[in-house]
Amino acid sequence: MTDPLRVIGWFDAPDQQVPVHDPPHNGPCMVCGEPLAMPLKTVSLMYSENGPRKSYFYRAHSPCIDTPEKGFAADEKAFHTVDILMGA
Numbered sequence: 001m002t003d004p005l006r007v008i009g010w011f012d013a014p015d016q017q018v019p020v021h022d023p024p025h026n027g028p029c030m031v032c033g034e035p036l037a038m039p040l041k042t043v044s045l046m047y048s049e050n051g052p053r054k055s056y057f058y059r060a061h062s063p064c065i066d067t068p069e070k071g072f073a074a075d076e077k078a079f080h081t082v083d084i085l086m087g088a
């Protein structure tokens with residue numbers, strides 16, 4: 001199991017410019033687990049208004065999330081990883 005802190009980053013408020021936690025840029029891809037390299041994408045997780053106030057994001061190789069299906073699967077994995085991070 002990948003350490004959630006190595007794949008998930010977050011902002012505490014919507015207007016923050018610098019993340020409170022920024023996972024290593026050479027950390028594991030959310031999808032394949034291999035070290036990140038260009039081209040890569042940073043993806044913000046969308047929560048409902050009732051969700052956490054922090055805004056979470058993850059990174060993945062662009063080819064790992066280049067279809068809606070792959071992107072959806074990666075988001076699911078990321079939401080699950082955030083749950084682990086929050087001790088759910």
Ligand SMILES: [Zn+2]
Pocket residue numbers: 029030031032033034060061064
């Ligand atoms: Zn990948």
